[in-house]
Amino acid sequence: xxxxxLDQKAAFAERLKRIGSGxxxxxxxxxxxxxxxxxxRKYGEKAKRPKRSFADRLMILVAFLxxxxxxxxxxxxxxxxxxxxxxxxxxxxxxxxxMALFAFVMALILIVVFQLFTRGRLQSLALGCxxxxxGEAAVAQTVPExxxxxxxxxYVATIADMSxxxxxx
Numbered sequence: 001x002x003x004x005x006l007d008q009k010a011a012f013a014e015r016l017k018r019i020g021s022g023x024x025x026x027x028x029x030x031x032x033x034x035x036x037x038x039x040x041r042k043y044g045e046k047a048k049r050p051k052r053s054f055a056d057r058l059m060i061l062v063a064f065l066x067x068x069x070x071x072x073x074x075x076x077x078x079x080x081x082x083x084x085x086x087x088x089x090x091x092x093x094x095x096x097x098x099m100a101l102f103a104f105v106m107a108l109i110l111i112v113v114f115q116l117f118t119r120g121r122l123q124s125l126a127l128g129c130x131x132x133x134x135g136e137a138a139v140a141q142t143v144p145e146x147x148x149x150x151x152x153x154x155y156v157a158t159i160a161d162m163s164x165x166x167x168x169x
Contacts (some may be wrong), residue, residue, distance in 0.1 A: 059114070063121040066110040067128025074103025075136070079151060103129065137162045 078098040081087065091098065107125060110116065116125055132139075139161040140147045147156045 013016040059116070060120055060124045062114055063116045063124040064128040066114060066116065067107065067130075068132035069128075070101045070107040070110055070125075071099075071129050071132040071136075073106050074099045074101070076150060077102040077106075077156065103133075 029162075063145075078094070078101075082092055082098070094101070107129060113127065116122060139158050140156050144156055144160055
């Protein structure tokens with residue numbers, strides 16, 4: 001037992017002497033930091049991106065649909081409120097900004113309700129908003145009957161004409 005203790009002390013002293021002299025190699029029986037780092041680099045598990053579950057993928061789709069519905073409800077809300085009389089004059093002068101304000105508030109409500117706080121979900125929501133904002137004319141031209149039930153017929157005709165390429169009068 002004393003021989004083993006002396007052996008350990010001598011091995012430790014020898015290692016300290018090597019380290020002090022600048023020779024940073026490890027003893028054959030001792031796995032040091034550099035050896036472990038080299039082993040991990042060669043054989044270790046690489047950092048893997050966590051895979052998305054089915055529910056997470058579904059929430060990306062929900063976020064996209066929420067973005068589209070936020071823009072649609074913003075347009076719808078401002079469209080019908082602007083037809084009311086008795087509101088302040090500044091409200092009637094908002095035009096596209098009014099729709100954007102309604103859509104922004106609706107998107108914030110949907111973010112909180114459906115927990116759309118992650119990066120992918122927010123990006124999907126923004127993409128849905130942008131596609132519905134710029135693709136409204138295509139939707140109005142594709143299904144004018146459905147769109148005419150939601151909005152007034154003259155508004156649907158104006159939007160559909162914009163999609164067809166005819167200038168607005």
